Amino acid sequence: MRSVSIVGIGQSPVGELWNQSARQIAYRAIAAAMAEASVERADALFLGNMLSGNLLDQEHLATLVADFCGLRGIEAAKIEAACASGGAALRIGAMAVASGFHDVVIVAGVEKMTDTVGKDTTAGLATAADAEYEALHGVSFVGLNALLMQRYMYEYDVPLDAFAGFSINAHRNGAHNPNAMFQEAINRDDYLKAPLIATPINMMDSSPVCDGAAALVLAPTERAHEFTRGHHRGAVQILASASANDTIAVHDRRDPLFLQAAEISSEKAYRQAGVTTDDIDLFELHDAFTIMSALSLEACGFARRGEGWRMAQEDQIGIHGRLPISTMGGLKSRGHPVGATGVYQIVELAQQLTGAAGANQVANPRIGMAQNIGGSGATIVTHILGV
């Protein structure tokens, strides 16, 4: 199996991009990544996207985007795994290069969730749940996460403001990310005064509905230097890639407060990369809701069960902390254009590992991890990157 490296990255700003369609947002990210890698062609485009069929009445999206980017005669496929679509697309791009099927592969993620005519974005997001056994009963994603957070607070006797640190950290970092949707810091008081969306989840616990796209150029590691000559940033190697699923419905799990798929995929990834949790210098986790940050830290072995929130309260997660997370704002502050999120995480990890994270730069990171979650933990993709 060939080793695979990331030789170019690109992203669009995240926000309510009302004057841009999905293809235009995707083009912006893909063109930037291709320019950085000095390539005008690629062998394939694997595009992470969740909602184009439901919200935009547009399928065949990968070929549509490839066509708009001038990439004809190549392979193009859309990869869908709910909010883990971006991470799933990266895995498939990595397989394509590792196998020798392709040499130069573009992995991108795009989502257009705002300004959709006659569509309901909340109902669209609920298509990540079981339509017949969950969504039919009116469950939304914020509702499912609220049930998990309530249960967590009860089981572990945790106060409501225990989760504030995750949101404060995300906004502090997002304030220095020019591509973030919310570029302003918040304090504990802002968190406590935020309006409730679904008790106990408030506005500051929840990631926003938004648009955005991110892109990567992949190549065999042995050829990476050919593509990175033109830019100051070096290549970043994919040390591990792992994916695991769980029951789609939360009510089918033995223990709803443990992300079993996160444990399986992170343990596989540690094994592949030959590392332990101590070796991870930063962790781009899937903070769609603050409760997901706590559960992810616990399932991946960074905190004991019921204690993930303490890492935030004790500020171990800041840029200079023991384990920096959401270093460019995370899903909460950079934003969560769902099918693109997994690719944004990798773009930001690559920025960190190549010393290009600006004001948010973690000191000399060598190994970073990203984890992309679909549904309420039903699909979990973990990547470990290194320089």
Place this chain on the structure above:
Amino acid sequence: MRSVSIVGIGQSPVGELWNQSARQIAYRAIAAAMAEASVERADALFLGNMLSGNLLDQEHLATLVADFCGLRGIEAAKIEAACASGGAALRIGAMAVASGFHDVVIVAGVEKMTDTVGKDTTAGLATAADAEYEALHGVSFVGLNALLMQRYMYEYDVPLDAFAGFSINAHRNGAHNPNAMFQEAINRDDYLKAPLIATPINMMDSSPVCDGAAALVLAPTERAHEFTRGHHRGAVQILASASANDTIAVHDRRDPLFLQAAEISSEKAYRQAGVTTDDIDLFELHDAFTIMSALSLEACGFARRGEGWRMAQEDQIGIHGRLPISTMGGLKSRGHPVGATGVYQIVELAQQLTGAAGANQVANPRIGMAQNIGGSGATIVTHILGV
């Protein structure tokens, strides 16, 4: 790169399966393929599907189906490339095994297009076209194909009944396929009397709206014997896998009557397999409309431009003809559950290559080709299999 073989196949009957949901239809095909390969687990499920988000309000479909099949803790992703989703999923499954990412991979395709509440299947299918430049103007897929057929008849001075042979052949073969939606032969008179849908396309030129699922179990060729011990059918090797795209909109092509992506992907496939058109013993092509059969035969080098229809008229395409096509009924008679079609083609090719095609058995085939088309030729996936 490891060689990849198909060690188990399964399919559901195709039809208006009103008493079964998508997950149940998929389960039926997957369980059959797993039973044939004597496996109770797999490392991954790659699921071809086009319309679940648009018609069923269900995304995250691969994890949903995996969960329903009892496959937890594994990788699951949905692959979408319009009507080429099944072929695209097979490519990705092959990459996963070839690269060494996985050993045992399930590739399936499922589509549920009937009995959808409050949804418009024709509009759903139009999401394979460009929503902003084609569908917005009211274009449907039968409409696009009608324009192509009309142009073909004009350019090459071909009479309306030139296409009858494709439909007659498909129905003749479908009559002996217990999984086909239409199990009855038709004659030239039936074709000529069929009601028009969109001039010049009549009911017998067009594949039906239907439900169905098909599945494959893939494994490294060197380990194939471990899985095929239990069944009479031997393994089938994937000799070539290639994909190419074109402009999504037909109006953007220099020549709308030439499927450039079919030429690119078939030539790549011939090269990979080390064969020429003369070596292909049968061809499961994408006869969603009879015009597509003619265009595919021409672009893949089996007929000169403007003469693909002659192969049907001279009955070179029958089971005992020069190049048997649609041997189990094709999209026209077996049916076209869009995201599953590419996998049905491979299942049927495997049946033929292992002598399990019953009354429709082609005499001693060694090498077969399948071609799966998304949109009006915008994504074209070609596979060559051998025994």
